[in-house]
Amino acid sequence: MTKKNIIYRGAEAEICIAKYKGFKAIQKKRIPKSYRIKHIDDRLISLRTKEEAKLITEARQSGVAVPIIYDVDLKNGIITMEYLDGKRIKDVLNDLSEEERDSICTKIGESIARFHNNDIIHGDITTSNMILSNEQVHFIDFGLGEKNNEIEAKGVDLHVLMEAIESTHSQYSSCFDYVLEEYKKVLKDDANLVIKKIQEIVKRGRYR
Numbered sequence: 395m396t397k398k399n400i401i402y403r404g405a406e407a408e409i410c411i412a413k414y415k416g417f418k419a420i421q422k423k424r425i426p427k428s429y430r431i432k433h434i435d436d437r438l439i440s441l442r443t444k445e446e447a448k449l450i451t452e453a454r455q456s457g458v459a460v461p462i463i464y465d466v467d468l469k470n471g472i473i474t475m476e477y478l479d480g481k482r483i484k485d486v487l488n489d490l491s492e493e494e495r496d497s498i499c500t501k502i503g504e505s506i507a508r509f510h511n512n513d514i515i516h517g518d519i520t521t522s523n524m525i526l527s528n529e530q531v532h533f534i535d536f537g538l539g540e541k542n543n544e545i546e547a548k549g550v551d552l553h554v555l556m557e558a559i560e561s562t563h564s565q566y567s568s569c570f571d572y573v574l575e576e577y578k579k580v581l582k583d584d585a586n587l588v589i590k591k592i593q594e595i596v597k598r599g600r601y602r
């Protein structure tokens with residue numbers, strides 16, 4: 395590994411641009427937490443790194459566009475992956491034509507159904523965690539993800555996106571309808587059960 399420069403620092407991880415065998419790459423390194431006991435922190439970091447890399451790999455096998463994993467360093471909590479040259483959906487969605495926006499939302503719905511078909515829960519489906527690169531919507535950041543076959547988990551996963559669209563793309567709330575429309579077509583389970591779950595979660599929130 396050569397040169398390193400940090401482009402993003404989150405609460406859990408920092409993201410560096412790096413090179414991997416000549417390829418431009420991204421390194422996601424989980425940051426140690428000094429308030430946790432060291433050996434417990436090491437274990438947690440290693441577990442989460444392993445889990446995220448596994449979910450990214452499985453999402454790819456489900457036919458979803460995700461970065462290629464180049465290397466996983468469990469000891470240091472580093473995933474080295476393909477650098478996606480593009481823009482976050484969050485930063486482009488509002489500026490697209492209506493036609494392009496609908497087409498992107500359709501692709502988002504298709505991808506979510508594909509990973510849900512394999513019981514992959516992303517855990518943080520927001521438009522910040524999608525990168526438009528080579529005209530494909532790539533999903534990144536499976537750091538809060540898990541394997542779970544329950545309808546509830548799938549509903550919660552989609553509800554996060556619904557809220558993200560309402561807050562970040564409030565003038566385009568129809569986006570979520572396009573997501574669901576395609577989701578219904580591609581999901582193997584009965585998508586209406588998942589949609590019912592979303593409605594339940596919305597209601598629960600309202601009466602809290």
Ligand SMILES: Nc1ncnc2c1ncn2[C@@H]1O[C@H](COP(=O)(O)OP(=O)(O)O)[C@@H](O)[C@H]1O
Pocket residue numbers: 402403404405406407409420422461475476477478479482522523525534535536537
């Ligand atoms: N493979 C990648 N290619 C290009 N940019 C990336 C890639 N992975 C992450 N990023 C950039 O780094 C930011 C944070 O990465 P992310 O995995 O979402 O970390 P966090 O878990 O802290 O949210 C993303 O919003 C994106 O801008």
Ligand SMILES: [Mg+2]
Pocket residue numbers: 522523535
């Ligand atoms: Mg993120």
